Amino acid sequence: MEFNAEGLLVLDRDLQGRCTRARAVRYELERDPSGRSMRVKLVPTDSIRDYAYQGANDWKGFIKSQ
Secondary structure, three states, X not given: OOEOOOOOEEEXXXXXXXXXXXXXXXXXXXXXXXXOOEEEEEEEEEEEEEEEOOOOOOOOOEEEEO
16 A cells, blocks of 8 residues: 555556545554454545646646545
């Protein structure tokens, strides 16, 4: 799994490797059956952001839609 600078899960990249589509995630604590230990579980959400760039030298980009 790859994440962008905002912490969103990268879904698609352009030919230069820049993130063009990403999904927000949330984290839940999950206990084992004994209740003694916990682990963090990544849960994808329905929130998706599309990114656009001003040109080949733009690596920051901007949110096109969410």
